[in-house]
Amino acid sequence: MANGQTQFDIFLEEEIRRYKGIAVPVRAGLLHRMLVKKVHCKALHPNPDDEFCSPDVGPNYRIISEYEQHIQQIQSYAQKNFFDEPLIVEKIRPGGYILLNGHHRWAAAIRRNIPTVPVKIVNLTQEMDIRKMLQNSKHQQRVTLDLDDVVIRSAEDKYIEKALPFPWNLIYPQRLRLGIPALFRFLNNNGYDIWVYTSRYESMDDLQRFFRLHRLHISGVVTGTARKNKAADEAKARTEKLFTNRYHDTLHIDNDMVLRINSREKSFEEFPLSGSNLDWSREIMETVGKLASHEG
Numbered sequence: 001m002a003n004g005q006t007q008f009d010i011f012l013e014e015e016i017r018r019y020k021g022i023a024v025p026v027r028a029g030l031l032h033r034m035l036v037k038k039v040h041c042k043a044l045h046p047n048p049d050d051e052f053c054s055p056d057v058g059p060n061y062r063i064i065s066e067y068e069q070h071i072q073q074i075q076s077y078a079q080k081n082f083f084d085e086p087l088i089v090e091k092i093r094p095g096g097y098i099l100l101n102g103h104h105r106w107a108a109a110i111r112r113n114i115p116t117v118p119v120k121i122v123n124l125t126q127e128m129d130i131r132k133m134l135q136n137s138k139h140q141q142r143v144t145l146d147l148d149d150v151v152i153r154s155a156e157d158k159y160i161e162k163a164l165p166f167p168w169n170l171i172y173p174q175r176l177r178l179g180i181p182a183l184f185r186f187l188n189n190n191g192y193d194i195w196v197y198t199s200r201y202e203s204m205d206d207l208q209r210f211f212r213l214h215r216l217h218i219s220g221v222v223t224g225t226a227r228k229n230k231a232a233d234e235a236k237a238r239t240e241k242l243f244t245n246r247y248h249d250t251l252h253i254d255n256d257m258v259l260r261i262n263s264r265e266k267s268f269e270e271f272p273l274s275g276s277n278l279d280w281s282r283e284i285m286e287t288v289g290k291l292a293s294h295e296g
Helices: 007-019 030-034 061-076 103-111 127-135 147-151 180-189 204-213 230-246 280-295
Strands: 037-040 087-093 097-101 116-121 141-146 192-197 220-222 249-253 257-262 267-272
Touching: 007 103, 030 116, 030 204, 061 103, 097 103, 103 116, 127 220, 127 230, 141 147, 147 192, 180 192, 180 280, 204 220, 257 280
Parallel strands: 087 116, 141 192, 141 249, 192 220
Antiparallel strands: 037 116, 087 097, 249 257, 257 267
């Protein structure tokens, strides 16, 4: 092999060449997204925009080797489930799936001649989705919240809303933070669009349905914000410009603070919260109410 390249290196280069600038995400239906399915490794394709495929970073062969050793150990016990968690993928055209998370596990499976691996199919928020959501938005002000750290809580948390009724609670076991329904309705009634963000690779469609089942209206959901590559950064810059043009005022709500940002004047104000989980939503509503009265 030239320049010390392995057979996998050559295979990876060919895959990147074949799909770079060609692969287009295709929305997967609910049934496909609900189930973890086994997919042939050759139907999975490396994401050309991921660090795994970057000449400056590339695959970490130490990590791949560790996964190979894990596969070998599982095989010695005659087990077939090589990975505890499924690889996260998007369905693409012209065919197959593009990897979002799990490149090194996929590489280990390829190198060990494992035919299939478990995958979870998601529909991440795309730039065109954000443009469409902005077109359907109603207000000149927005609120942004982090889904992972602010809006959603574990079932063991003391300050949570009731679970969804059966069978939806099995599909959506996550729980809303106490006060979120009242807060969201208050914000909608006071002229704010609500946008939620998650770093996780989750389907935009599923999160939208989750809020609808709680009878809550949100204007936008942005998923997979943890993506760190040139294409993602460029898309983020373009969408941030769209947000700036659409909204003159943004409130970012955190666990212990409300941050008000005026995008046109390039100014901001901080309004601290007490940190009380019980009073969290009430304090935010009082803060928003005071802001409205000052403007009036």
